[in-house]
Amino acid sequence: MIVITGANNGLGLELVKIFLKHNFYVIAISKNNYNLKKINNSNLKIITGNLNKNNTLKKIKKYITKNNIHIDLLINNVGFSCIEKNPYFAFTQINKIINTNLISVMKLTNMILTIRKANNSKKIHIVNILSSVAFKGNQNAIYSVSKWGLRGYTECLKAIYTNNTVMISNIVPCSMNTSYWANKPKNIDKSKFANPTLVANDIFIHLTSEKKYEDLILKKERYSNIV
Numbered sequence: 001m002i003v004i005t006g007a008n009n010g011l012g013l014e015l016v017k018i019f020l021k022h023n024f025y026v027i028a029i030s031k032n033n034y035n036l037k038k039i040n041n042s043n044l045k046i047i048t049g050n051l052n053k054n055n056t057l058k059k060i061k062k063y064i065t066k067n068n069i070h071i072d073l074l075i076n077n078v079g080f081s082c083i084e085k086n087p088y089f090a091f092t093q094i095n096k097i098i099n100t101n102l103i104s105v106m107k108l109t110n111m112i113l114t115i116r117k118a119n120n121s122k123k124i125h126i127v128n129i130l131s132s133v134a135f136k137g138n139q140n141a142i143y144s145v146s147k148w149g150l151r152g153y154t155e156c157l158k159a160i161y162t163n164n165t166v167m168i169s170n171i172v173p174c175s176m177n178t179s180y181w182a183n184k185p186k187n188i189d190k191s192k193f194a195n196p197t198l199v200a201n202d203i204f205i206h207l208t209s210e211k212k213y214e215d216l217i218l219k220k221e222r223y224s225n226i227v
């Protein structure tokens with residue numbers, strides 16, 4: 001079973017579609033479900049809820065434990081940002097970005113690893129979706145910090161789990177033309193950004209290959225001439 005978060009839009013939605021197309025079972029988790037509901041596939045389970053709320057985590061735990069589900073792959077794709085280029089960030093923005101991109105991911109991952117431990121400790125692969133802002137300073141400071149934190153979390157999990165039953169890796173997408181950019185400055189030309197369907201296709205190929213446990217960095221040049 002594959003779990004994909006932030007699955008109602010953008011990259012998450014495209015990942016859901018491509019894994020379903022190849023007959024995988026998918027649990028799609030997202031705040032809303034208006035796009036997911038349009039998918040007619042019995043291999044899809046939709047869990048709707050805000051991952052920053054403990055109630056959503058409880059709902060996910062209940063579904064997994066009640067149905068005795070083994071998760072082979074968890075893709076922590078959920079991500080949120082808003083315009084925040086000046087240093088005087090509103091506290092609510094700081095909380096929302098760090099909670100969504102880092103704390104909710106740590107809570108969900110921790111919960112899934114705990115369920116796994118109680119359930120014969122079968123092999124699991126955890127994939128964290130980062131961004132290039134996790135590698136250098138960026139004016140979009142809080143978002144950048146959240147992704148630096150997520151990269152740090154990946155490294156810590158790698159240090160904890162050394163016996164090859166919990167595998168952890170990063171995927172670093174390039175800029176994609178998704179709803180992530182809604183309400184962002186109008187001067188950003190999204191038409192040059194990668195098509196998330198193509199990015200999801202590359203991620204799918206990687207995650208079903210022998211190299212799946214290696215980090216994957218997707219460069220924008222790869223998509224610049226493909227529409």
Ligand SMILES: NC(=O)c1ccc[n+]([C@@H]2O[C@H](COP(=O)([O-])OP(=O)(O)OC[C@H]3O[C@@H](n4cnc5c(N)ncnc54)[C@H](OP(=O)(O)O)[C@@H]3O)[C@@H](O)[C@H]2O)c1
Pocket residue numbers: 005006007008009010011012029030031032033049050051052076077078079080100129130131132172173174175176177178179180181193196
């Ligand atoms: N787009 C880019 O250029 C880009 C570049 C590098 C990395 N990334 C990263 O790639 C990942 C996917 O980005 P994207 O562009 O596909 O984003 P997106 O189009 O904005 O989609 C994000 C998804 O996450 C869901 N979501 C947001 N907050 C949530 C919460 N608190 N609880 C549950 N679900 C929540 C949204 O739900 P609703 O649909 O219900 O609102 C949406 O389905 C993110 O981690 C992002 O940081 C994006």
